[in-house]
Amino acid sequence: xxGDKSQRAWIYALVGVYLLYTAWQLFQGLGESEGNQAVIVxxxxxxxxxxxxxxxxSIRSMxxxxxxxxxxxxxxxxxxxAQENLAQGNSVQEDSRxxxxxxxxxxxxxxxxxxxxxxxxxxxxNGEDDPESPARx
Numbered sequence: 001x002x003g004d005k006s007q008r009a010w011i012y013a014l015v016g017v018y019l020l021y022t023a024w025q026l027f028q029g030l031g032e033s034e035g036n037q038a039v040i041v042x043x044x045x046x047x048x049x050x051x052x053x054x055x056x057x058s059i060r061s062m063x064x065x066x067x068x069x070x071x072x073x074x075x076x077x078x079x080x081x082a083q084e085n086l087a088q089g090n091s092v093q094e095d096s097r098x099x100x101x102x103x104x105x106x107x108x109x110x111x112x113x114x115x116x117x118x119x120x121x122x123x124x125x126n127g128e129d130d131p132e133s134p135a136r137x
Contacts, residue, residue, distance in 0.1 A: 005065055009058040016054030023047035 026044035033040060 006062065009061040009065070012054045012061075013058035016051040016058065019047045019051030019054065023051065 023044045026040050026047065030037060030040055030044075
């Protein structure tokens with residue numbers, strides 16, 4: 001679909017150039033024509049306005065389209081980087097979990113401690129007192 005808009009913009013630009021060329025030809029032939037010179041001038045001016053408008057519109061459309069392509073490519077790159085970082089972050093977290101679980105298991109075997117879940121350890125992260133501690137009031 002993007003190719004269609006780009007092709008359309010090029011066609012508009014070519015039509016605009018043709019209208020400018022036609023207006024130029026009308027102005028050049030103005031001295032040779034007899035009568036109705038006012039009509040020729042009116043149409044020549046209309047062709048100049050229409051041609052310039054079509055060229056301006058096509059250039060604006062092409063710039064907008066190229067800006068969309070660049071931003072889409074940047075988003076794709078950023079999205080790919082984010083997914084790659086997320087995948088790497090997950091693998092790092094899994095590795096650290098495996099290392100931590102290995103350390104906890106070896107420590108538990110030596111000291112006879114029971115498994116504690118993440119929820120049980122949350123009070124440590126928040127700086128709170130041990131909820132099972134008898135010193136708590």
